[in-house]
Amino acid sequence: GEDVEQSLFLSVREGDSSVINCTYTDSSSTYLYWYKQEPGAGLQLLTYIFSNMDMKQDQRLTVLLNKKDKHLSLRIADTQTGDSAIYFCAEFSGGYNKLIFGAGTRLAVHP
């Protein structure tokens, strides 16, 4: 089956950049997504990238996609305590016609 993998935990200092990595297996993925989940809340769509793009920037967020290696990353510049949350990578699998989520990366921001 299709698989999306993420590291489970990342700790950064406030003001530093955070980089959350994700790998996926479905070469027919058309869109890849990053979601943020704060404690007790649903999923907030942060950004997404089309599979024919290499990079997308949106304010403090930069998404890089290496389609050859099936590697996706989310960079958060000037990380703040409010960025502490779980970040989910997801691919829209063309083969399965549905979103497939990674296990989520818990980002902890400390002073």
Add this chain to the structure above:
Amino acid sequence: SAVISQKPSRDICQRGTSLTIQCQVDSQVTMMFWYRQQPGQSLTLIATANQGSEATYESGFVIDKFPISRPNLTFSTLTVSNMSPEDSSIYLCSVEGQGGTEAFFGQGTRLTVV
């Protein structure tokens, strides 16, 4: 973006009972999705609900356990039937954006079965 409201936001239920979760969207959407997020885990798609047809269930999920209604283009319900503690999860409703590229989620229903 779509605004999605789910009710209830949380509930504690006795085993053997059923709970119906409601999902209301502020715009008409063709497809609505129901996900389960077990404690400390990622999201798993339960089923896809199209208006006017029966829901399509993913492997491992059956209609008798998770009946779904989709009476119109802005509303859906998911029922968790004959609950056991293993059903304790967050259940999330999701819809596609207008362009079909985005997927938006409700705030989820946190279910605890005791």
